[in-house]
């Protein structure tokens with residue numbers, strides 16, 4: 323009898339987890355920025371995104387999409403970033419977030435990269451929205 327109770331409790335827990343997961347997936351389907359907010363958690367140790375936000379280990383990212391690299395006042399960019407100075411359009415950001423050193427060899431951004439294209443697109447959408 324106690325064995326039966328244990329099994330049914332487990333099943334209920336699994337069902338609840340599944341409902342939660344599918345709820346998240348459909349919300350993300352509506353707006354990539356929603357999914358991007360969760361992905362931005364991986365950037366938050368080093369970046370703020372709100373307008374006028376502080377520089378941390380990395381510069382504030384408000385308005386970064388479409389602007390020239392290395393232009394946040396008061397942030398000490400690497401010599402490599404100052405020299406390469408790419409413009410952060412969608413394609414360049416996509417490459418950067420795949421592997422930062424592929425855009426700026428010698429950059430001081432120590433980040434393994436986001437291997438999934440949809441994660442990169444989502445976090446860029448979030449930065450555009452949250453940083454404007």
Ligand code: HEC
Pocket residue numbers: 361362364365366367368369379380381383386390391392393394398399400401402403404410419426428429430431432433436445
């Ligand atoms: C371990 C800290 C760290 C993490 C984590 C990190 N970054 Fe960075 N980021 C930096 C640093 C440091 C720089 C400045 C690089 C340089 O000067 O070479 C930077 C620069 C940038 C720039 C260029 C900014 C500019 O003004 O030109 C963008 C865009 C960026 N990061 C996006 C992200 C995103 C999006 C994530 C998360 C997916 C992320 N970073 C995760 C530290 C980090």
